[in-house]
Amino acid sequence: MTQTSKKSQTLPFVMWFLAMLLFFYQFIARSSFPTVLTEQFMQYFHLDAVGMGALASCYYWVYTFMQIPAGIIIDKISARAVATVCAACCSGGVLVFIATDNFFVAGLGQMLLGFGSSFTFLLCMKIITTWFSPEQIPMKCSCTIVVGCMGPVVGGPLVSQMVKHFSWQLVLEWFASFGLFLTVVLWLIIRDKESAISKKNEEKKISVVAALKMAAIDKQLWVLSLFTMALYAPLSALGDLWGVSFIKKAYGVDSTVAAFANNMLYIGTVIGSPIWAYFAGRWNSYKKPMTVGIGLALASMGVVIFVPGLPIEVVFALLLQTGLGCGAMLAYSLAMAIFPRNMSATVSGIVNMAAMMSGVILMPLIGCIVNWAWDGTMENGLKVYSVNDFRLGLTTVFLFLLAGLFLMSLVKDRSPKERD
Numbered sequence: 001m002t003q004t005s006k007k008s009q010t011l012p013f014v015m016w017f018l019a020m021l022l023f024f025y026q027f028i029a030r031s032s033f034p035t036v037l038t039e040q041f042m043q044y045f046h047l048d049a050v051g052m053g054a055l056a057s058c059y060y061w062v063y064t065f066m067q068i069p070a071g072i073i074i075d076k077i078s079a080r081a082v083a084t085v086c087a088a089c090c091s092g093g094v095l096v097f098i099a100t101d102n103f104f105v106a107g108l109g110q111m112l113l114g115f116g117s118s119f120t121f122l123l124c125m126k127i128i129t130t131w132f133s134p135e136q137i138p139m140k141c142s143c144t145i146v147v148g149c150m151g152p153v154v155g156g157p158l159v160s161q162m163v164k165h166f167s168w169q170l171v172l173e174w175f176a177s178f179g180l181f182l183t184v185v186l187w188l189i190i191r192d193k194e195s196a197i198s199k200k201n202e203e204k205k206i207s208v209v210a211a212l213k214m215a216a217i218d219k220q221l222w223v224l225s226l227f228t229m230a231l232y233a234p235l236s237a238l239g240d241l242w243g244v245s246f247i248k249k250a251y252g253v254d255s256t257v258a259a260f261a262n263n264m265l266y267i268g269t270v271i272g273s274p275i276w277a278y279f280a281g282r283w284n285s286y287k288k289p290m291t292v293g294i295g296l297a298l299a300s301m302g303v304v305i306f307v308p309g310l311p312i313e314v315v316f317a318l319l320l321q322t323g324l325g326c327g328a329m330l331a332y333s334l335a336m337a338i339f340p341r342n343m344s345a346t347v348s349g350i351v352n353m354a355a356m357m358s359g360v361i362l363m364p365l366i367g368c369i370v371n372w373a374w375d376g377t378m379e380n381g382l383k384v385y386s387v388n389d390f391r392l393g394l395t396t397v398f399l400f401l402l403a404g405l406f407l408m409s410l411v412k413d414r415s416p417k418e419r420d
Contacts, residue, residue, distance in 0.1 A: 015190055020143075025151070034241055042382060053366065074122050091116075096108060096112055097113070121148065121348070125141065137333055138277045142327075145269065146270045146273045225353070225355075227290070231401070232355040233397045235266070237394065243261075244259050251312045268325075269324070271327065272328065276289040286416065294401060296325035334411075358400060369392055
């Protein structure tokens with residue numbers, strides 16, 4: 001094998017790895033920091049549950065509504081430029097957040113982080129669909145989700161331990177510095193998609209308007225998008241914000257134990273994603289593993305939310321099981337199989353936008369419900385919420401999962417080997 005052929009085989013994997021590293025990086029910023037540092041942020045910015053939910057959701061608002069524009073941009077222009085700019089925005093957003101004690105400026109930092117982050121998953125999907133064969137797509141999509149979910153798995157306990165020895169501002173400064181380093185590496189390594197596709201294999205170009213029209217009128221894409229929104233609800237509502245606070249209050253454990261318990265959601269997703277991808281191939285079906293997955297998440301989440309007095313070990317197991325179910329995010333692969341390859345980022349963006357809508361809706365909604373149920377108790381100038389306040393708010397997560405299970409009846413199944 002020549003040096004050139006070895007390089008051509010290695011480069012796609014290196015690019016995919018770097019794109020996943022960026023996805024991993026932003027996942028820590030969006031999940032580990034607001035979840036582990038909820039109380040610090042509430043005290044520093046003088047917030048109650050409503051304000052904290054609003055601050056955290058600033059990220060989701062931009063991330064969510066940038067998904068379709070981001071998908072179009074990645075499908076149409078340089079992947080190298082996109083990767084570099086979004087990495088710079090991610091680290092810049094963290095720097096803005098720690099440079100102020102003003103709630104609104106901090107919200108702008110979250111928005112900048114959300115803007116940069118909005119490209120990361122779609123960039124991974126574009127690299128996968130451009131540089132790898134169709135039969136590799138489901139497993140590589142699942143592996144990408146695994147790497148992203150490892151962000152809070154690693155970041156949650158790490159941040160919790162680090163802030164015991166250093167200020168949270170210093171920890172975020174170190175994190176932002178690594179982001180700037182990653183920006184330079186991405187600029188040096190990522191190559192544009194044209195270098196991977198020969199002229200004779202290049203697909204017919206589709207205009208932006210035509211691509212959006214094709215997506216908008218496809219009923220299956222809407223069903224798959226709403227299903228993904230429902231399946232992602234436990235991760236966005238508990239995993240990215242309210243989980244640690246709820247576990248601490250419900251089971252009387254410290255932040256480190258609560259963060260580890262909350263991370264069972266992501267550990268379960270990490271384990272479950274490749275397993276469901278494997279079963280999709282084994283069962284020759286996307287629909288079967290998706291149905292089993294959301295059913296598993298619904299059952300275990302219901303016990304966590306509605307059954308009081310559970311041993312903390314049981315809570316660990318139930319959250320792990322919930323995460324396993326949430327790993328059945330095969331809607332991305334199924335949606336991309338329906339459309340041409342040169343629409344892959346756009347289609348992924350639509351599905352991912354729906355997934356992130358769960359955070360946009362649930363983060364502030366749960367905060368409002370918890371605050372509405374508050375009985376007036378104060379401690380050190382902060383509102384103290386009861387376990388029942390949190391349980392009432394988290395009922396919304398159960399309802400999302402229930403709706404997702406119903407949506408599975410509307411999904412048209414197909415084999416992972418098929419592609420339109």
